[in-house]
Amino acid sequence: MTKFDATRVERARACMHATFPFGMEEEYFLVDAQTKLVAPDVSRGFFDAASAATGGRISQEFLQPQIEVKSSPHVNMADARSELRELRRIVSAVAAEHGLAILAAATHPTAIWGTALQTVKKRYDQVMHDLQMIGQRDLLCGLHVHVELPDPDERVDVMYRMLPYLPLLLSLSTSSPFWQGRRTGLKGYRLAAYDELPRSGVPELFRTREEFDAYVAALVGAGVIEDSSFIWWAIRPSLVNPTLELRAPDTCTLVEDSLAIAALYRTLARHLCVNRWRNADLDAVQRALVVENKWRAQRYGVNGTFVTNDGAVSVLEMLDRVIDDTKPDAAALDCAAELERCRAIAGSGTSADAQLAVFEAHGGDGAPRETAFRAVAEWISAATLQ
Numbered sequence: 001m002t003k004f005d006a007t008r009v010e011r012a013r014a015c016m017h018a019t020f021p022f023g024m025e026e027e028y029f030l031v032d033a034q035t036k037l038v039a040p041d042v043s044r045g046f047f048d049a050a051s052a053a054t055g056g057r058i059s060q061e062f063l064q065p066q067i068e069v070k071s072s073p074h075v076n077m078a079d080a081r082s083e084l085r086e087l088r089r090i091v092s093a094v095a096a097e098h099g100l101a102i103l104a105a106a107t108h109p110t111a112i113w114g115t116a117l118q119t120v121k122k123r124y125d126q127v128m129h130d131l132q133m134i135g136q137r138d139l140l141c142g143l144h145v146h147v148e149l150p151d152p153d154e155r156v157d158v159m160y161r162m163l164p165y166l167p168l169l170l171s172l173s174t175s176s177p178f179w180q181g182r183r184t185g186l187k188g189y190r191l192a193a194y195d196e197l198p199r200s201g202v203p204e205l206f207r208t209r210e211e212f213d214a215y216v217a218a219l220v221g222a223g224v225i226e227d228s229s230f231i232w233w234a235i236r237p238s239l240v241n242p243t244l245e246l247r248a249p250d251t252c253t254l255v256e257d258s259l260a261i262a263a264l265y266r267t268l269a270r271h272l273c274v275n276r277w278r279n280a281d282l283d284a285v286q287r288a289l290v291v292e293n294k295w296r297a298q299r300y301g302v303n304g305t306f307v308t309n310d311g312a313v314s315v316l317e318m319l320d321r322v323i324d325d326t327k328p329d330a331a332a333l334d335c336a337a338e339l340e341r342c343r344a345i346a347g348s349g350t351s352a353d354a355q356l357a358v359f360e361a362h363g364g365d366g367a368p369r370e371t372a373f374r375a376v377a378e379w380i381s382a383a384t385l386q
Contacts, residue, residue: 024084
């Protein structure tokens with residue numbers, strides 16, 4: 001056995017006993033409590049009050065009609081569920097005191113991107129200067145899940161081998177069927193807009209930390225970025241925390257959907273750490289299929305199919321395979337129930353499907369759109385606190 005192989009075996013053994021702590025970040029829209037229209041200019045007083053009420057577990061986002069909540073690290077799904085519900089409840093209550101409400105969805109049904117003001121912050125000023133109109137269009141909300149992987153080499157290795165699962169995780173989260181008062185035809189429009197950003201989308205095939213570090217060093221050395229936090233891929237090693245951060249999913253309207261996706265990602269992280277052979281030989285063809293399947297997840301959500309070397313596979317069939325492969329990992333992390341929730345999402349639909357159903361139930365394109373879109377926003381608002 002080579003020294004390299006011995007190291008991999010040692011890491012796999014260590015993973016068998018690791019708890020894989022995870023944390024979640026959710027972005028929400030801030031809307032007028034009565035009209036449910038996006039609030040383009042939100043007072044500093046609201047953010048100060050929300051920060052105080054949550055113990056600093058919120059942050060302002062790039063554009064003012066958005067807020068992000070940040071959970072603590074957890075090893076127990078029940079604790080994460082309790083905190084996420086608490087955060088939504090607290091922020092909603094503070095918002096109500098300021099004439100606002102929160103909507104957990106990746107796009108607002110009718111928001112016009114040019115009307116939202118940028119949050120005043122040095123980093124955001126720099127980003128807006130760089131991105132220009134693309135930055136103004138970033139009126140989008142996502143779900144980010146961090147899973148602790150203490151070894152920086154392992155974070156890059158698992159990122160590389162996690163790529164084939166990104167479309168599945170995205171498909172289960174889709175909550176952005178509308179954009180600027182129009183039906184987009186996509187279940188997850190958010191990434192169609194977000195991937196206009198540089199350094200976004202599916203990462204390249206970085207097999208080692210040395211390759212990743214060399215890429216970051218080249219960009220920093222050229223003055224293009226300050227650090228790796230300006231890399232906005234669908235998955236990335238965190239600069240601040242010893243975690244691998246999943247960024248592909250849309251913000252989920254239902255808390256249980258957020259938790260299900262977090263549990264699936266956490267389970268996969270453990271599975272890849274324990275089973276070092278899994279996806280160890282990804283090549284340019286496989287990455288190209290990931291990119292195609294990511295598009296199919298955006299377009300069809302859970303109702304589409306994925307491309308594999310053996311032909312087309314439904315989202316539910318792909319999910320069934322993954323759940324079967326990762327049963328020991330789900331058992332070790334005590335999150336089998338959340339993976340079953342993923343099956344329920346694949347069977348009954350995501351927030352995007354529910355939003356479209358509400359839209360049609362209130363007349364759809366055949367009625368005054370204001371009425372149908374108002375009903376969609378009202379549904380998102382109510383479901384956010386379920």
